[in-house]
Amino acid sequence: MSNTTRTIVEKFYRWNATSDLDLIKEVLHDEVKLYWNSTKGFRKYGKTQIIDLITDIRKEYKSIRVEISHFLTDQDRAALRLTYYVEPFEAPDEEIPLVHFMAIWEIKDGKLFKGYEMSHLADEHPDNILSFSRLPEPEEI
Numbered sequence: 541m542s543n544t545t546r547t548i549v550e551k552f553y554r555w556n557a558t559s560d561l562d563l564i565k566e567v568l569h570d571e572v573k574l575y576w577n578s579t580k581g582f583r584k585y586g587k588t589q590i591i592d593l594i595t596d597i598r599k600e601y602k603s604i605r606v607e608i609s610h611f612l613t614d615q616d617r618a619a620l621r622l623t624y625y626v627e628p629f630e631a632p633d634e635e636i637p638l639v640h641f642m643a644i645w646e647i648k649d650g651k652l653f654k655g656y657e658m659s660h661l662a663d664e665h666p667d668n669i670l671s672f673s674r675l676p677e678p679e680e681i
Contacts, residue, residue: 545617545618548647548650550608556604564591567652568591569649572587577658578659602626602627602628606623617644619643620643638661643656643658
């Protein structure tokens with residue numbers, strides 16, 4: 541049974557501080573390219589750089605959790621909006637929002653092939669956090 545586009549993308553984003561990196565590696569195409577516009581500027585990553593980045597991030601926090609607020613798929617494409625929450629080693633009982641992402645992915649041969657991400661650092665303002673929990677109602681805009 542082949543993985544659906546949604547399952548493939550979810551496997552990539554649902555990693556945490558202790559999850560098996562092989563689960564991430566198995567959904568990355570050997571020729572994967574990730575084009576990422578972050579608060580630190582534009583980055584272009586291949587498979588090795590993606591794995592190295594995730595490995596480094598996992599070392600920085602006691603725990604990492606993702607919350608996907610929006611997820612759309614269409615055959616071999618997906619778009620999603622998500623937030624990563626972390627527990628720093630310095631404050632292990634305090635989970636804080638770290639970063640918000642919007643991502644678009646193309647699937648090839650049942651794996652992530654080409655991705656486009658935009659991210660910005662999260663803040664704890666209630667309206668900001670709430671906006672990543674649901675789409676606003678028309679009267680709220």
